Amino acid sequence: MNLQEIIDNLHLKVLTEQIDFAATTIESGYTSDLLSCVMTGAKSRGIWITLMSHSNIIAVASLLDLAAIIITENATPDEATIAKANEEGIVLLHSLHPTFQIVGQLWEMGLRGT
Amino acid sequence: MIPPLIVQEAISAGINLIAITDHNTSYNAKSVIEAAKGSGLFVMPGMELQTEEEVHSLCLFDSLDQLNELQKIVDNKLPDMKNNIEYLGEQFVVDHLGEFIRREERLLITSVNLSIDKAFEIVSNLGGLFIPAHVNREAYGIISHLGFIPPNLNFDALEVSRHLTVQECLERFPQIKGYNLIQSGDVHFLDDFLGANYFNIEKPTIKEIKKALHKIDNRSYYINKSS
Numbered sequence: 268m269n270l271q272e273i274i275d276n277l278h279l280k281v282l283t284e285q286i287d288f289a290a291t292t293i294e295s296g297y298t299s300d301l302l303s304c305v306m307t308g309a310k311s312r313g314i315w316i317t318l319m320s321h322s323n324i325i326a327v328a329s330l331l332d333l334a335a336i337i338i339t340e341n342a343t344p345d346e347a348t349i350a351k352a353n354e355e356g357i358v359l360l361h362s363l364h365p366t367f368q369i370v371g372q373l374w375e376m377g378l379r380g381t
Numbered sequence: 382m383i384p385p386l387i388v389q390e391a392i393s394a395g396i397n398l399i400a401i402t403d404h405n406t407s408y409n410a411k412s413v414i415e416a417a418k419g420s421g422l423f424v425m426p427g428m429e430l431q432t433e434e435e436v437h438s439l440c441l442f443d444s445l446d447q448l449n450e451l452q453k454i455v456d457n458k459l460p461d462m463k464n465n466i467e468y469l470g471e472q473f474v475v476d477h478l479g480e481f482i483r484r485e486e487r488l489l490i491t492s493v494n495l496s497i498d499k500a501f502e503i504v505s506n507l508g509g510l511f512i513p514a515h516v517n518r519e520a521y522g523i524i525s526h527l528g529f530i531p532p533n534l535n536f537d538a539l540e541v542s543r544h545l546t547v548q549e550c551l552e553r554f555p556q557i558k559g560y561n562l563i564q565s566g567d568v569h570f571l572d573d574f575l576g577a578n579y580f581n582i583e584k585p586t587i588k589e590i591k592k593a594l595h596k597i598d599n600r601s602y603y604i605n606k607s608s
Contacts, residue, residue, distance in 0.1 A: 303492040
């Protein structure tokens with residue numbers, strides 16, 4: 268599936284610059300709020316769902332070459348974090364809803380962990 | 382941040398006691414202690430441990446031997462991952478002049494497989510001081526990560542970050558009331574040096590610092606008024 272479908276179905280707000288979301292394929296999903304888990308568990312070009320919004324999430328996403336991060340529970344990253352995401356080419360998406368709901372919806376769309 | 386410059390900056394800032402608390406590692410503490418010899422600056426060996434809950438905690442000791450004991454345990458409990466220099470930066474081990482000795486290849490920016498309870502027990506048994514770091518911070522702070530301060534662990538102090546005043550911290554996090562609070566510099570860059578805690582103690586030992594934290598035997602401490 269592609270990122271545009273995810274954004275549309277989950278009504279996500281895009282926090283970073285517009286890119287060709289329809290051309291961005293998402294191969295897997297991962298959720299954790301512990302950075303050390305994400306570093307071992309998330310797959311390259313996957314989408315990461317977390318309620319964390321501090322700048323360390325960008326470093327981890329870059330390290331793993333993740334396609335996008337969905338920040339849940341209405342957590343809001345600051346300007347510096349968004350700027351860093353733009354620099355690193357990480358798409359930041361925002362939702363009011365809890366992680367459980369977002370992950371459930373992605374699963375229903377057919378996204379899996381690997 | 383090579384050892385001789387750390388010593389120089391501390392002294393210029395009027396500081397006479399610092400602790401080296403590198404993240405999940407202690408190999409550079411010895412070099413700073415060495416570099417400070419004869420300078421009047423006392424350097425306490427330490428480490429900032431990241432527990433499995435991703436909580437940061439300062440571990441301070443009297444001796445390098447004690448710190449080395451903790452290092453041995455940490456060496457066994459660090460996950461087997463390699464550092465990625467491009468994204469996470471270098472992890473140099475240097476000597477007292479700042480000359481390169483080696484690169485630490487294991488990833489240090491991660492959690493050690495020790496719970497906060499276990500880590501507290503280990504450090505206490507080694508004779509060290511275990512102080513949860515920057516408890517007010519969302520990232521790696523005990524309150525954010527555990528939701529509360531574990532009541533079964535008798536922390537001698539909690540550290541609040543330098544970005545807020547102690548008063549602001551108490552207002553936002555009423556659960557820290559009743560704990561002895563310190564506010565360290567958490568210095569990562571030379572031009573960032575800050576000394577915030579003043580200890581009225583006889584000598585720079587863990588025993589003396591504990592007395593000061595608990596205000597026993599006429600020892601005491603306070604946090605710099607300007608914060």
